[in-house]
Amino acid sequence: MTVYDYTVQKPNREDVKMEAFKGKPMLIVNTASKCGLAPQFEGLQKLHETYGDKGLQVLGFPCDQFNNQEFDDIEKTTEHCQINYGVSFPMFAKIKVNGKETHPLFDYLKNQQKGLLSKEIKWNFTKFLVDKEGNVVKRYAPTTPPDKIEEDIKSLL
Known part of the structure; x- marks a missing residue:
């Protein structure tokens, strides 16, 4: 299996097959608009602008599992990211990254690359390079920070 075997949803709940990104390296991130790490959106946007035309896909997945740091309304999330951080890379519907309701894509990501002590995601802005x-x-x-991932991204382009 690969990430291409999964389906995710746009903020409007329209399905997107991950195979739509086939042949492109991806940086998949669980995000939270009200998190202290939210300024990383700027760095993620910079990676998108710098390497998007070379194929990189930055993909944001809002998550509310860590101290409820995401808006309830996905439209507020996307608007906040666009207005405050200039986000133009794809953002998706809010998901869960841990527990019984973990989105299958994130289950797969965590099983492929475990964290330091376990496979569970410990906080917002955990990033997976594909x-x-x-x-x-x-x-x-x-x-x-996103700029510390840049060399790894370049090696995949």
């Missing part, structure tokens, strides 16, 4: 073939090649801690 190669052009859909393989999860690296996992980054929430505190890893």
Whole structure:
């Protein structure tokens, strides 16, 4: 299996098959608009602007599991990200990344690249780097700034 075997939803609940991103490296991130790490949206947007035309897909998945740091209304989430951080990369419907209701994509990502002590996601802005073939090649801690991932991204382009 690869990430291409999963389906996610746009904020309007329209299904998107991950195979739509086939042949492109991806940086998949669980995000939260009200998190202290939210300024990372700027760095993620910069990666999108710098490497998007070379194929990189930055994909944001809002999550409310860590101290309820996401808006209840997904429209507020997307508007907040656009207005405050200039986000133009794809954002998806709010999901769960841990527990019984974990989205299948994130279950897969966590099983492919475990964290330091366990596979569970510890906080917002955990990042997964996926190669052009859909393989999860690296996992980054929430505190890893997007610019520190740049060399790894370049190696996949």
